Amino acid sequence: MSPAAGMDALSQRIPALHAWYRANARDLPWRRRGDAYAVWVSEIMLQQTRVTAAIPYYERWMLALPTLRALARADDHTVLRLWEGLGYYSRARNLLRAARIVVERHGGRIPDDPREFQALPGVGPYTAAAVMSIAFGRDLAVVDGNVRRVLARLTALPEDPRSGEGRRRIDRLARDLLPPGRAGVHNQALMELGALVCPPRSPSCAACPLREPCLGRATPEAYPVRRPRKRRPHHRVAVGIVRRPDGRVLIDRRPYGGLLGGLWEFPGGKIEPGETPARAAVRELREELGVRAEPVAELPPVEHAYSHFTVTLHPLLCRFVEMDPAAGEGREWRWVPPGELPHHPMPRANRKILELLTHRWKEEPPCPTPSPGS
Numbered sequence: 001m002s003p004a005a006g007m008d009a010l011s012q013r014i015p016a017l018h019a020w021y022r023a024n025a026r027d028l029p030w031r032r033r034g035d036a037y038a039v040w041v042s043e044i045m046l047q048q049t050r051v052t053a054a055i056p057y058y059e060r061w062m063l064a065l066p067t068l069r070a071l072a073r074a075d076d077h078t079v080l081r082l083w084e085g086l087g088y089y090s091r092a093r094n095l096l097r098a099a100r101i102v103v104e105r106h107g108g109r110i111p112d113d114p115r116e117f118q119a120l121p122g123v124g125p126y127t128a129a130a131v132m133s134i135a136f137g138r139d140l141a142v143v144d145g146n147v148r149r150v151l152a153r154l155t156a157l158p159e160d161p162r163s164g165e166g167r168r169r170i171d172r173l174a175r176d177l178l179p180p181g182r183a184g185v186h187n188q189a190l191m192e193l194g195a196l197v198c199p200p201r202s203p204s205c206a207a208c209p210l211r212e213p214c215l216g217r218a219t220p221e222a223y224p225v226r227r228p229r230k231r232r233p234h235h236r237v238a239v240g241i242v243r244r245p246d247g248r249v250l251i252d253r254r255p256y257g258g259l260l261g262g263l264w265e266f267p268g269g270k271i272e273p274g275e276t277p278a279r280a281a282v283r284e285l286r287e288e289l290g291v292r293a294e295p296v297a298e299l300p301p302v303e304h305a306y307s308h309f310t311v312t313l314h315p316l317l318c319r320f321v322e323m324d325p326a327a328g329e330g331r332e333w334r335w336v337p338p339g340e341l342p343h344h345p346m347p348r349a350n351r352k353i354l355e356l357l358t359h360r361w362k363e364e365p366p367c368p369t370p371s372p373g374s
């Protein structure tokens, strides 16, 4: 079949795709509202998170911050706390900044102009296309992971869709298939088809409204074509849980602008080659915060995977000795009673350590004492 004939055959099946969507769309909380704020928040949450995992976060968020104006009035702490566990925290901070800009410059109304909307912090072409098409009916094609996979299979795309040429071809195809005036339902239908009928493994081709023109249905799992990826690097990190005699625990704040920026954590850092976790913890505490502390016990290591690397955290209970306040300049840190630790927004890996600590502290006296010879 020529490419043009293939496109014609696909275009003819678009009404069947929309009918399938109307009959099978999941009842998702953001679809019940459908306004631009709801679509925006959900799309940002869904960028790195599965639908089932995002739903409780979305519902919690909307209970606390039901409108854009409520979000604009919220503080950083509240927003990060609501986002905690979703990862990629710059998304939450950008939402907050963007909401404040919408209130200041657009009178609290989310702009329905794609260029104005895309000028807001954290709004890229994908989010702009999703919100503009679903909430305002703008003719913009949305290409997320589900759409990319469906289009790659429909056309038996020979390129990896993550490559430059593959991405260009998918984007062009998505635009060419978009029926004018139907972008909202169309984009959601393609995304839903990818999620429900054409997932990465075991697609249900017999139930697919696009099976007739689909060029990849004989070997769907061969698409999208994948170039091998590099292995993720692995880091070993020492974490110092420093406790004063009054029971308070030291935490510091990750710098804004970096990974997990603005979240609180137990201080520490990478273990150098040939270094033990205890030595690394002592060194990092001294270098970063001017804290002298003695490791007295080691907790079980905590494994965590980020998108671009994996880590093993080695938590060490440490006895506080002294602190040079001048050395911690430029860092935000505080001594917190253990009961207040859960109220601080933290990276998920630190939350795992906190769980270990909670069990340990239930069983042990509040302040560890050094073992003989340590």
Ligand code: SF4
Residues within 6 Å of the ligand: 150, 153, 154, 197, 198, 203, 204, 205, 206, 208, 209, 210, 211, 212, 214, 215, 216, 217, 220
């Ligand atoms: S026919 Fe199969 S492979 Fe093709 S789009 Fe439908 S579910 Fe995916």
